[in-house]
Amino acid sequence: MADIKKYGFVIDPRRCIDCRACLVACRAEWNTPPGQTRIWVHTDGPQGIFPAVTQTWVPVQCHHCEDPWCVDACPTGATFKREDGLVLIDEEACIGCGLCVNACPYQVRFRNEVTGKADKCNACFHRVDRGELPACVATCIGGARLFGDFNDPESPVSRAIKDQVVYRPITPEVDTGPMTYYLSPPDASAVQVSPQPRKDLPAEVFWRKWAIPIVKVAVGATFLGQAGAFILQLLRGENEYEDGAV
Amino acid sequence: MSDETLTLEQRKRLQEQVLVKHHLANILTHWFNVAMWLLLLPTGIGILLEKTYPASSTAWNDLMRQIFGSTASLIYWHGVWGQIWIAVLTFNIFVGFRKYFLTFASTRMLLDKDDLRWLMIKPWHMLGLRKHVPLPPQDAYNAGQKLYSYLVVIGSFWIGLTGMIMVYSEHIPTSWQWVIQWAMPIHFLSAGITFAGVIIHVYMGAIFPEERQAFFSMFTGKVNGLYAYLHHRKWYLRKMAEKAAWEAEYRRRYREPAQAEAPQASTAPGTASADAPAGD
Numbered sequence: 001m002a003d004i005k006k007y008g009f010v011i012d013p014r015r016c017i018d019c020r021a022c023l024v025a026c027r028a029e030w031n032t033p034p035g036q037t038r039i040w041v042h043t044d045g046p047q048g049i050f051p052a053v054t055q056t057w058v059p060v061q062c063h064h065c066e067d068p069w070c071v072d073a074c075p076t077g078a079t080f081k082r083e084d085g086l087v088l089i090d091e092e093a094c095i096g097c098g099l100c101v102n103a104c105p106y107q108v109r110f111r112n113e114v115t116g117k118a119d120k121c122n123a124c125f126h127r128v129d130r131g132e133l134p135a136c137v138a139t140c141i142g143g144a145r146l147f148g149d150f151n152d153p154e155s156p157v158s159r160a161i162k163d164q165v166v167y168r169p170i171t172p173e174v175d176t177g178p179m180t181y182y183l184s185p186p187d188a189s190a191v192q193v194s195p196q197p198r199k200d201l202p203a204e205v206f207w208r209k210w211a212i213p214i215v216k217v218a219v220g221a222t223f224l225g226q227a228g229a230f231i232l233q234l235l236r237g238e239n240e241y242e243d244g245a246v
Numbered sequence: 247m248s249d250e251t252l253t254l255e256q257r258k259r260l261q262e263q264v265l266v267k268h269h270l271a272n273i274l275t276h277w278f279n280v281a282m283w284l285l286l287l288p289t290g291i292g293i294l295l296e297k298t299y300p301a302s303s304t305a306w307n308d309l310m311r312q313i314f315g316s317t318a319s320l321i322y323w324h325g326v327w328g329q330i331w332i333a334v335l336t337f338n339i340f341v342g343f344r345k346y347f348l349t350f351a352s353t354r355m356l357l358d359k360d361d362l363r364w365l366m367i368k369p370w371h372m373l374g375l376r377k378h379v380p381l382p383p384q385d386a387y388n389a390g391q392k393l394y395s396y397l398v399v400i401g402s403f404w405i406g407l408t409g410m411i412m413v414y415s416e417h418i419p420t421s422w423q424w425v426i427q428w429a430m431p432i433h434f435l436s437a438g439i440t441f442a443g444v445i446i447h448v449y450m451g452a453i454f455p456e457e458r459q460a461f462f463s464m465f466t467g468k469v470n471g472l473y474a475y476l477h478h479r480k481w482y483l484r485k486m487a488e489k490a491a492w493e494a495e496y497r498r499r500y501r502e503p504a505q506a507e508a509p510q511a512s513t514a515p516g517t518a519s520a521d522a523p524a525g526d
Binding site: 222236238 | 294297298300307316322372373412415416417418427431439441443446453
């Protein structure tokens with residue numbers, strides 16, 4: 001087993017029966033406010049014409065991306081990626097600005113209406129750290145949700161994808177390296193499996209394109225100006241009675 | 247600044263004169279501000295990640311986080327010190343409002359014609375050019391200091407307002423989240439522009455030889471007569487007139503002999519002697 005872990009999810013939509021026990025387990029674990037959830041089970045409804053009718057339920061959570069745009073968007077580092085791959089939120093450092101919510105191409109983040117902080121699936125890291133499974137995975141009676149260390153060839157996730165065709169929720173425009181592998185196509189139109197390109201908010205554009213350059217020029221110019229004046233001062237010398245300096 | 251009309255004797259006499267320019271409250275407020283800037287600027291730059299908004303450095307980000315133990319702790323103390331800064335300044339403004347603030351704002355901060363001329367001439371003098379053009383007389387604060395005060399007042403207002411928005415952001419509804427999003431760059435911009443002004447202020451106040459008296463006055467509250475006459479002549483002459491009037495009133499009240507009438511305030515420098523009553 002490798003020393004450095006690489007956690008992620010394997011999801012088999014064929015095994016999901018939409019019981020939503022995972023949503024209940026997640027809410028019980030994290031006391032998510034009513035009307036908000038950290039995980040979903042999406043469906044586009046029945047597909048096809050009778051008698052060839054199918055319906056797919058697609059379990060979804062934060063994909064704990066290898067290149068998480070939410071981490072790049074967070075100005076303070078409140079959102080960060082752990083060495084083991086889990087993308088977490090330091091709630092005490094979060095000021096609830098919502099830049100990460102906007103940045104996530106999967107829209108798996110939201111602003112918790114009770115705490116006022118950014119919120120999302122954290123893969124129940126406290127359980128994982130003591131060797132347990134995330135609540136949703138431990139609860140899933142159909143075995144649709146799996147979690148584990150991809151660096152460990154004996155882990156449930158490594159065994160599940162071994163010699164299998166896997167599907168990742170990416171598009172030609174958006175590939176953030178989601179650490180969720182689906183064992184059958186995640187056929188749902190929901191954004192959580194159909195990522196959308198990022199659009200910067202006006203405040204972010206103002207910050208990057210105006211505020212930072214203006215401050216750099218202002219501070220740089222005044223510093224250089226004063227440094228020049230100081231050199232002139234040294235060259236000119238001082239006159240006690242002329243200037244009233246002393 | 248030089249003044250060819252002053253004789254060497256007058257210069258020496260003026261140098262021995264002492265005028266009070268700053269009250270203790272002003273001095274304490276100034277150094278409190280300095281202390282707060284020394285705490286808030288490094289921590290503020292440390293909070294903002296270089297990889298996200300390249301206005302800092304990763305080494306500084308890491309150093310600040312190591313000193314404070316975590317990102318949350320760094321943000322917490324930045325917020326605590328910021329609120330102390332706001333509370334003290336607000337207290338000063340409201341407590342001293344009637345006695346000092348309105349008078350100060352109406353008589354010391356407005357630019358007059360002399361100030362505008364000063365602003366056109368002074369930059370040349372700083373470069374060692376056009377020294378033959380005399381600077382117009384200035385009040386207790388010169389035009390540059392007045393402009394800087396505008397920057398500080400406006401900058402501090404926006405720094406404080408946006409800082410409070412971020413400290414108490416969890417109470418702002420999600421539908422008003424844009425307020426927090428705009429508070430961050432405005433906070434950064436206000437602090438950055440004000441800091442650019444601080445760089446000039448520090449050089450002019452502490453290093454520039456002609457203004458070195460101003461630096462020491464921020465410890466002692468006092469300046470010598472030569473500095474006051476050369477750099478703040480309007481204020482100097484007014485203080486001399488006030489002092490002469492006070493002396494006349496004193497003599498009238500206590501019927502001191504041989505002082506039938508109050509002496510007129512002289513516009514000649516150095517004729518009213520030491521230790522004028524408190525300044526601004």
